[in-house]
Amino acid sequence: MSSVKFKRVPENTSLPLPTYATPGAAGMDLRAFLPEGPVTFEHGDLKLISTGFCVELPEGTEMQVRPRSGMALKHGFIIPNSPGTVDEDYRGVVMVGLYYLGREPFSISHGDRIAQAVIADVRRYPTVEVEELSQSDRGSGGFGSTGLK
Numbered sequence: 001m002s003s004v005k006f007k008r009v010p011e012n013t014s015l016p017l018p019t020y021a022t023p024g025a026a027g028m029d030l031r032a033f034l035p036e037g038p039v040t041f042e043h044g045d046l047k048l049i050s051t052g053f054c055v056e057l058p059e060g061t062e063m064q065v066r067p068r069s070g071m072a073l074k075h076g077f078i079i080p081n082s083p084g085t086v087d088e089d090y091r092g093v094v095m096v097g098l099y100y101l102g103r104e105p106f107s108i109s110h111g112d113r114i115a116q117a118v119i120a121d122v123r124r125y126p127t128v129e130v131e132e133l134s135q136s137d138r139g140s141g142g143f144g145s146t147g148l149k
Helices: 069-075
Strands: 005-008 028-031 039-041 046-056 061-067 084-086 093-100 106-108 113-121
Touching (some): 028 046, 039 046, 061 069, 069 113, 084 093, 093 113
Antiparallel strands (some): 005 046, 028 113, 046 093, 061 113
């Protein structure tokens, strides 16, 4: 079995490796690397938060950075490009963009769990240009074309 390799940034001497909170968890927790102290969000703030780790993913995978449900539902944080994709050939610091929808100021501290990372298989296909596409029942309908009920 392949492994996900994490490398600490030089200043990160204290955060635990990203890990799964329970044996059945799909995502591993990513924590805020904020050695200079807490970061306070006001309504509408969008900030990029470091995890303090660089990553090397197994070949044929991606890391999907997703919101944690508690951060989203209890505190009003979303990840605007959710899921954010970390490609297998990226070796830089994993960063998390957080957008705050809450009304009252909220602070995130060093070590707080801010997002989750799901490692997913990626399939790559050759691309071809064609003159026509095959027909389907749906056709070109999109953006709610199938209704709510």
